[in-house]
Structure formats: structure tokens, C-alpha cells
Amino acid sequence: MDKQEQALGLLQAAVESMGGQVRPGQQEMVKHVVEALDEERHLLVQAGTGTGKSMGYLIPALAYAQTSPKPVIVSTATLALQSQIVGRDVPRLLESLKGKLSRPMDVSLLKGRSNYLCQYKLGGGYPDEDEGALFSMDEKPPASGTVYSPLANEVMKLREWAEHTETGDRDELVPGVSDKAWRQVSVSAMECLGSQKCPMADECFSEMARARASEADVVITNHALLAVSAFEGLNVLPDFDVAIIDEAHELQDRVTSSVAGALSARMVLTAAGGAKRHCAVNVDELTKAAHRLEKSLTGIPTGLMDKGLPEEMGIALNDIVEQSRLVLALTKPEANAPADGGRQTARSQLQAIMDDAIRMLETEERREVLYTTRPREFVDGRGYVESDPGTPATLNVAPLSVAGKLREGLFDGRTVVLTSATLAIGAQFDSVAGSLGLMGAGAPSWEGVDVGSPFDYPKQGILYVAKHLPKPGRQLSAETLDEIEELITASGGGALVLFTSKRSAEEAAEILRPRLDAEILCQGEGSMKSLVEQFAADRDSCLFGTMTLWQGVDVPGDSCRLVIIDKIPFPRPDDPISKARTEDIARHGGNGFMQVSATHAAIRLAQGAGRLIRSVNDKGVVAVLDSRMATARYGTFLKGSLPPMWPTVDKKTILGVLKRLKP
Template identity: 50%
Template sequence: MSAPSTEQVHEQHPQREEVDGREAADLLDVVVRELGGQRREGQERMAQAVTDAVRARRHLLVQAGTGTGKSVAYLVPAVAHAVHRGSRAVVTTATIALQAQVVDRDLPRLARALAPALGREPTWELLKGRANYLCRNKLDGGFPEEEAALFDVAAPAGDTGAGDAGRLGREVVRLREWAGTTRTGDRDELDPGVSDRAWRQVSVSARECLGAQRCPVADACFSERVRARAREVDVVVTNHAMTAIDALEGSGQLLPEHDLLVVDEAHELADRLTAVATAELSAGVVGAAARRLRRSAGLVSDALEDAGAALEAALEDAAPGRLERRPAALSDAVAAVRDAARTALTDLRTATEGAAKEEDAEARGSRHLARAAVQEVFAVAERLAADSEHDVAWVSAAGPGGRAPSLHVAPLSVAGLLRERLFTDRTVVATSATLTLGGSFEPVARSFGLRSATRDEAPWTGVDVGSPFDYARQGILYVARHLPPPGRAGLPDAVLDELAALLEAAGGRTLGLFSSRRAAEEAAAGVRERTGRTVLCQGDDRLPRLVRRFADEAATSLFGTMSLWQGVDVPGPSCQLVVIDRIPFPRPDDPLMAARARAVDAAGGNGFLSVSAAHAAVRLAQGAGRLVRATGDRGVVAVLDPRLATARYGGFLRESLPGFWATTSPETARQALARLDAAASAPGG
């Protein structure tokens, strides 16, 4: 598979008056000087590419390696565009860490630096989901309490309390006290925090919210105030989940009107939209809606309860996995749930219309909660009953803790949704350190709907601005070709021996990335036994605390699963070895991924490469990217899966990785690690 040029330019729209390249370069220089930084070629190229894309109203895909300074590179032209045009730019990120960096660090300093050149200081707002804010109506009794008499419980003087009930009561009392002083109502500003269970007593989800038109205290609503401010600022910062919900519900439902959307960590966008568009139906959910209907609205729906029981029986008899041919009993049960929920909604509407006008706020809130619960059941059941060729449905097996089997439905592809809901009526800049697969932007462009066999292509450009790091000199990619291919029976002794030898040569200093929690725990135990070294494992403590200890203690290693593949940024000698146990393909029994691969095959493509290998390539690149986080970093990425060197698809995966110097020699890898350990351990090292 030949790698195309890193710049793939498609048909452009006519230019309009905008920030030009010279002005963007000058503004970037101003910001870099203000931040005390140095000019970076990749950052300058990226800022220029964003400027050109905005001027041409052409979508842009930018791969920018770690250390490029990509947030400043896109913020400078985005802010200048918003100020000059009197329009608005939205920046969406996948992780809380990057969102905080943009809002708390980058934008304040950038705004101060640009104010003289732009004529005023740019403005911004952080926009979160409703459940992140206190609900005034719920605090005032506008909704039924989730726990009996919780708000009437005061912690007795001197009570240090034992047991969940006492702790929950004290947390809720503290929340009510905080509600009287907070200016934002934002949960993240509460320090120390409270449990999720306590927070639910004072917040509502988007589904439960009455809405600004019906809420009696809408004028004092924290969430509505943030949304109002977001309609007035130059830049709105949000997350992929909010962006996905806005796309599904229709533009303007959550995000304010904007003509420029910057998607950072864009490799996560399609998966986040898939997650938001995935729905679940179970007997428990149906039963909860029926109970809510009875308790909150005084309506008894025998039909809904009976349909829930039928669904439970049908799910118990159904085989787990994708529903290519649905059992008649399951189809009938889903249809019964749909019909019963529709009837319950009609009955609820009639009861609401006949309610007395002087009815109190809690009664109105109770009926709203009942309506929301039943409406959700109806919507999912109706979608499942439609059995659309554009959806994939499957049954999940019963799980630990008494979890019952349930039905799931997800879109076969989100490319069309992205194309129609995000990549229309605005310019989109999508950026990530891992945006090319196998050296090409084409796979990501297709996942965004920018490639279509039946419609004109949306204009887009792909640019790889490189990285300030010299990967070939700073890192080694070691593939353990001599090891056995990974299996399902756990980690063999040969793999544990290899891992222990590498970690010993590195003097600890190892981040282990594993495909499952079981594998991480097995590896941690095996290495501790073989070396006697300290190996932290995900689950031993809260993850931020584990990462801090790993960074502070050079001889300590940290093993874990997917949370570590993207979320760890530890420059310096504490992380000189990154170990990946196996190529992170999706599970072979994942019904959605299997259905997507089959659809690609049916269309004449290669489903394995387009779905499974593409998924693995992004995860592998993210994991390998944990090694080099600064210009002085040195180390080894060790992949203990020989298929990366021996399989036909290995070349595609290696093309997606940073350009490390490659070897299959275990001696070479261990010797390099030993030298690095000696240098780091030396006085002044």
C-alpha cells in the first residue's frame, strides 16, 4: 500500500475576506513571545494551514506530533477569525486534561497577548453538560427526592459517621450549603468533591431537565447562564460528547451558532459519536420506567410491566451476540414495549392536561421525570423494532453482580452523521498526533464522511506538520519477534521472562500497556516475583495518584490498560521503557466492529484493514507516543507481539507509529535500556 503525499488538496470554495497568512504569522509570534517560548516550524506550518483553510472554507485534517504546540497553533487563527468576523469558534476536546489546558492556561495568556493587535481582549466560555451544574429547581424541591428525606437529614454535631447513609447525608448537607455561595454551580469547583450518588441529589441530566421555557427558576439556572454567555463570546470550549449530542439532536440545541469548529484529539470523534448514538433496552430499564410512572405520576401501566416481563424472558432465551435474525419472541417483546410505552405517554399527556393549574412544582417535576423515563424506553424500543439496515443490534450476556442480559443498538457507521451534521455549514479543523493510518489521511477522511461514493466530496486538505522530536535518534521500536503469538490462556512464561528482563535492564522506569486488566495484573505479579521491583498496577489506587508516584519514583513501574494508553504524560527518565503486550485489535466478539468489517467486505473493501487494523493502528500509535514527551527523552518501545513484525498487516501498523529506529534483537533493546539507566542514575543524570 503506497503512502500518498502528506498534502492532499481537494476542490476549494471561493475565498472571502479573512485573516491572511502574514497577519496570522505575526499574531503567532506575539503569542509565542508572550509565553516565553521559541518558534517551532511545525507550529508555524499548522497555524498557516488553519488560516488558509478558514479563508478557503475548506475542511482541514492536521497531524501534529507531540511537542508541536498545536493548541496555540489552532487557537491563534481561530481567535483572530472570530474577532475579525464577529462570529464564533468552537473548540472540542476528548479529555478533561486538554480541556483544562485550553481554558485555564492557553486562552487566558493568548487573549492578553492578542488584545493590542486585535483591538480588544478575546472572550471565551467553557460549556459542559447540564449534569455538571447544580439544579436550582431540584434544590428548591421542584423534583422528587431520589432518597427518602435526604434533604431533611442534618449531620449531628460531632458525628464522624460510619456507613453510607450518614456519609451521603453529610455530603448533601454540604452541597446545599455550597449552593448558597457558589457563583457557577459547577461541580468541578467543589473541593473536596462528593460522591456521584450525592451529586445526583442536586443535579439533573439533560433528559430530566424541564427546559428554560417550563422551569420556574430558569432565570437563576447555572447551566442556562453558561449557555447564555456562550452565545456572546468569541470561543466556546466543550467536549466531544457535547459535540456529538448537538450533532444528533440538530445544530443549535446545545452549542451556540458557529462557523468554525476545531476538533482536537480528533481520532476520538467517531467513537464518541458512536457511543452517544448507542442505546440500551433491558427489562430493568422498562421496569424502572413503569415504577417511575406509578410513583411520580400516579399512573399504573400493566401493559408496560407485562412487556418488561416478556422482554426479560426473551432475553434470557436469546443467545448473546449480534442479532442477524431476531427470535420471534424477542421481536414481539420489543414491539410490546414500544406499544405499551406509546400508550403510557398518551395517558400521561392526558393526565397532565387535566392537572390543576395550582399544582405544586414537585408534582409537575415528578410527571416530567416520568415522561422522560417512558419517552426514552419508547424511543429505543421504536428504533429496535424498526430493524434498520443502518443499525446493528445485539444481546449482551448476563454479567457479574447479577447484571441481566440486555439489548443494544448502535449505528453501523457514523460517517454520514458526521458529514451531514458537523461537516456542513461550517469549517472544521480536525487535529491529533495520530490522524494518519498507514501514512495516509484517507481512512480518517472516510470515517468523517469526507469520502462518499454517491455524493460530491466535501473539500478538504490533509497536512502532516511533523514533530519537533527526532524519533529515530530518541527512541527504539523493539518487536519481540521470537516470542509466541498471543493467545487466550494468559501470558506465557516466555513473555513474562522477556518483560522482566527488559524492565530489569531499564532499572524500573517502565510503563506497561496491556490489552486487559487481567493481563496487567498477571504481568505485574510475574515481574514482581522475578525481579523484586516495585510495580504499580491500575486498580491499586486512584489513577492520578498512581501516575504521580510513577513520575516521582524512577525505579517504580506502572502497568495498566486503556486509561494509560492516552492519558499519561511523563517526560524524563521515569519513563524510558514502554511495553505493549499485544496489538490492540478490537475483541473478535465485538458485534459492532464485526458488523462494520463485514459491511466493508460486502462493499468490495478490506474490512479487516479498514476496521480492525485501523482501530489497532490508532491505539498502538497512542500507546507508543507515551515514550517521547520532550526533546531530551530517550527510550525503547517494546511490543511483545511478534505479529507486528511477521504479519502482512504489520507494515500498515508500523507506518502509523512514530519513526523510531527499529530492531527485533532483544540484546540490542536491553543494552540500550541499560545504558540509559546508567546515564540517568549517574550523579547529575
């Protein structure tokens, strides 16, 4: 029996055991993945909604791992999907394949170090994140009637959980705790003392997770760890020859954000204060450098710094590098010095600001992007606006492209399978392939295949473009609000309404609640999980939200019979990385708008429209309230990324359809 037949046999056994149905697209995916692994050729495989792509790659991964000396790495964009695969998909699959594999298979979960409880920090080996947050809690509960702060209560809850958890994984703590509380019991990779120095290394949950991963057949991780492995060459993952990247349409953005750096005067002052407090060293000159940086960042416009560093800012960064290097040299611990969490934290902060300052000074040589940001705050009547320009900005640095580093750190010498429901645009994979390093001179060979979807989109869905509406602006127009009202009234609810900004979602919910009979749920008014569950349970409710909902909602049935998209999800005009990439492509003779903004929008549109049809019985309408989809030259390109639903611009027809869909 050849490898494809063996894998298809495992798929058949799993499907029968779970009471499912054979899906041709899933079979095609299994065959292509097996062939790619066998021939050591990179593969991009688009598997539409309903294909069952997780099983389509997990079965080939398990079949391959039976005889591989190294684990297969499976990477996802989000911790949520990572946990779903390990907590639900893999156990069900392994149970269904009992006796069908040559030996029992071990699948392990691996996250970044800060996702695990640190035993040494919990025991007081590190200084408190906030002075007094942990206070001096006795091992036994104090006298009844004692009132603690919410943070202290959360930390006590974490201490109790630490007594019986076997993994120390934050996601296993239900209900969870705030980020502030979790920081009291966790450390970053830089703050960690390391297994050679930590007195509690034998009980370290992070090290135990890495040990399990090194012995596993398949390791489920995320794009952030993959980015650290590819860009920084650190051994955060076990050595591997095969990687399968799920949600691969997210890889470029996730990698970019994972390896971006940021520097502000406050961060430098915090590092200086930590060094003074925990290392007893003079930091006056470093403090002066921080104030020089603060002065240079005050009043400066936010956005892309396409003309490079101003002289004053460059001088401040050079001073920060020199002074950080000097303080690090003065605080270097002796070889046999006892573990000191405070010193390690202080030195890690110094190292981080020095490394980022060096990157910022070398952006031209590194082909990196410099830009400034300020926090955004909610202001009544104005929505989310940027802080006052008089507030010192934060200086940021990010790679202009991740293609070269991914080619070198991920694809070179390995076999990589990339999959998603949205990888191709108009049957072409070139755009995603190019952004990840698979195009151009010296690029490795690869194959792109679309295994389709089991859904009959022309019969199950209608794509309505509101051609008559005015071109959308920054604010929600009255015409757009009226259109949303008419569509929801016709459908009787059951609408997922996707906005490109949080401000628009909240404004629309506030204005339309008095005008509609249907209940309107809005992102931010509850946990995402509870909102989606409520939306699914009440078939006539509506859910308004932003980008998280564009990709995170799976509600089959008539609870989601209408998906409304307020406008084409182009990157924000002031997004510095998109702007820099657009300008760079234009300088090299390409069409920056189409390759960056339009491609970004096409993939996001496909993700949003994909919320509608989630099963073979679903029917409904996707309504795009952006007339440019029908009038602009790039409209055809954008529509080419969407499922092949029946198209119309006739509002009367759509209102009639929605009334008939009303339960």
C-alpha cells in the same frame, strides 16, 4: 498584512511572552488552519507530539473570531482536556496576547446539562434518586455526634458548595464526590423541566453556561455534545460556522457511544414504577411487556444480533412502544400545571425507553446495529468475566456508521478543522476521513496535512519488536512475563507497561512484584492523577495499566524511558460494532479487517508509542511484545502509523541500550 502573517505574528508574540521556542510544525499548522478558515475548506491536520497543537489552532480561532458574528466551536474528546484548555491553555494565551488582538476575547466552557448542579433538584423539586438519600436535612447542622451515611455527608458537602459556587460545574468541586451523590443534585437533559417551566430557571447553572456560550467568541465543548448537535439537531450548542475538533481520532467512537441506546427489562420496570408513583396511572400492561422482554433476553447469547430480532423480542418491544405511548398520553401535564420534577422524570424515562424500542424495531431501515451485553464481574482466578448467561441481557442499538450523519449535521455548510497526533496511517488520511463522512460520492472537499514533530525520532527512540515470542493468546504467557521482567531489570525501572486488558495488567503486576526490585504501580490502585504523579516523581518506578494510559500519560524525562506494549490493540473479537462494520465492508467488496481492526490498532499503537518521547531531550525504547508486528502481512501497515524510531528485533541489543539508559 494578510491573515496568515497576522496569525503568525500572534504566535510569535505568545511564544516570546511565555518564554518558549518557535516550532516550525506549529507555524505550519497555524498557516494551514488560517488558510482553511479563510477558504472555507475542511482540514485534517496531523500534529505530532511536541508540536504545540492547542496553540496551533487556538491562535487561528481567536484571530478568526475577532470579526465573526458567530462563535468558533472547539471540541475535545474528554472533559479533562476540555478543562485543561479552559483552565490553563486559554488564560496563558490570552495573557500573552494582551494588546495584540483587536478587542478582548471571551472564551467560554460548555458541557452537558448533567455536569451542572440543578438548583431546583437541590431544593427538593425532584424525587430522591434513592429513597432516603437526602432525607429531611435541616438548614442548620444537627446536634453534634449525629452520624450520617457517606452519601448523606457528600450531599451536605454539595449543599454547602452550592451556596458559593458561581458555575455549578462539577469539576470545580475539589475534592469531588461520588457519581451517586452527584445524581442527587443534577438532572439529565430529558429530566430537565426546561427554562419555561422551571421555577428556578433564572438561577440555573446550565442555562447560564449556555447564555455565556451564546455570547462568547470561542466555545470549548466536547465530542458528546457535538454528537447530540449533529445527530439529533438539538440546539445544545450556539449556532456556529467553524468547528475545530481536537483528538479527532476519537471522534467516530465518541459519537457512536454518545448516540447509542440501551434497553433492559429493569429499565422498563423502573420507568413503569416512576409513572405509577408520580403520575398515579395504571401501568400493569407496561409491566407485563417488561416481563416479556425479560423472558426474551434470558439465556440469549451476548454479542451481535446479525440475524435481527427474535419474534418474541420483537413482540415485547412493540408492546413497550404502545404502552409507553399510551401512558405518556395519559400523563401529559396541562398547559398551566405547576412544575413537577417527579412527573417530568417519570415521563422522560418513558420517552427514553419508547424511543430506544422504536430504534431497535427499525434497525434495518436506519442501518443500525443490534447487540446484547451482560455486565462483567471480577472473579478470583478468572479475572473479569461475563455474568451468568441465565441473567437477562441488555439490548443495545448503535449506528453502523456515523459518516452520513456527521457529513449532514457537522460538515455541511460549515468549515471544520480536525486535528490529532494520530490521524494519518502511512501518510494517508483516507481511513479517518472515510469514517467521518469525508469520502465517497457527494463528499465535501478537504485537505490533509502532516506538520511533523520537533523530535528526532530515529536518534531519540528505538522500536523493538519481540519477534521470538509466541503469538499472543487471550492469557498472558509465561514468555511474555519473562520478557517484561528482563526489559525492566535492564532499564532499572522507568517503565510504562501498557496492556490491552485490565485483567492482564493486574495479573502481571501481581506476578512481577516479587520478581522485580522496581516499585510497580497499577491502574485501579489509586486515582489516575495520583498514579501518574507518583510515576513521574520516582524515576525508577513502573506503571502498569490499560487504555486510559495509552492516551493519558505525559511524563517527560527519564521517569519514562521504556514503554512496553503487551500486544497489538485490536478491537475485542466479540466487539459487536467492530464486527458489524467489518462484515458490512466485506459485503461491499472491501477488506473489513484492514479498514476496521487494523486501522483501530494502528491508531491505538501510535497513541501508546507516543507516550515515550515527550520532549527534545527524551530517549528510550518502545517494546512491542507481539511477534505479529514482525511476521504478519499487516505488520508493515501497523508500523507505518508509528513515529519513525530506529527499528530492531535483536533482544541483546535492546537490553544493552536499556542498561545504558539506566540513570
